[in-house]
Amino acid sequence: MPTLRIAQDTAADELLGRDPLALLIGMLLDQQFPMERAFGSPRLLADRLGVSELSAAALAAMDPEELTRLFQGPPALHRYPGSMAGRTQDLCRLLVERYDGRADNLWADVPDGVTLLRRIGELPGFGAQKSKIFLALLGKRYGVTPPGWREAAGDYGLEGSRRSVADITGPETLVEVRAFKQEQKQAAKAATEPAGK
Numbered sequence: 001m002p003t004l005r006i007a008q009d010t011a012a013d014e015l016l017g018r019d020p021l022a023l024l025i026g027m028l029l030d031q032q033f034p035m036e037r038a039f040g041s042p043r044l045l046a047d048r049l050g051v052s053e054l055s056a057a058a059l060a061a062m063d064p065e066e067l068t069r070l071f072q073g074p075p076a077l078h079r080y081p082g083s084m085a086g087r088t089q090d091l092c093r094l095l096v097e098r099y100d101g102r103a104d105n106l107w108a109d110v111p112d113g114v115t116l117l118r119r120i121g122e123l124p125g126f127g128a129q130k131s132k133i134f135l136a137l138l139g140k141r142y143g144v145t146p147p148g149w150r151e152a153a154g155d156y157g158l159e160g161s162r163r164s165v166a167d168i169t170g171p172e173t174l175v176e177v178r179a180f181k182q183e184q185k186q187a188a189k190a191a192t193e194p195a196g197k
Contacts, residue, residue: 006026012040021056026039049070056095056101060089067085071085091123
């Protein structure tokens, strides 16, 4: 079982390490929300459901209003609890329909990194960048390394990089990843500002 240090909380990281669905939901929630809180949310959700492991079938079948209430907290599982509860349910429904309700079936039989990247990209809420980051996370931290996974993940797959959640191994690397993201934001902002400002 991989040892993850993403949520910076022992119980939350332990769940991420042993429950592939928790990891997938954490990645889904990692947008417009602090990274550690996004990856800590699956543990809060499991606690509120009174379970030790999340079930895609159970979440897919839940009353949407009840799931939204669980997301609202307090504390809320995301900045946008309603829309993210809906997206989580859509994700779980897709896992039930295509992968027998098991998140790890997403990568269990993939022949190569390109196929895995395509599968991840078909998940609700996973755009091109998020898909590459999750592929890198699976390869670097979860031991899922089909042939060509680093190439398929692009720069996120690079050994020793500090670009994303895939590179977090503890508090120090979290700080480094956060600094990289800030630099990227500054560069993007500078690129859009009119010349001569």
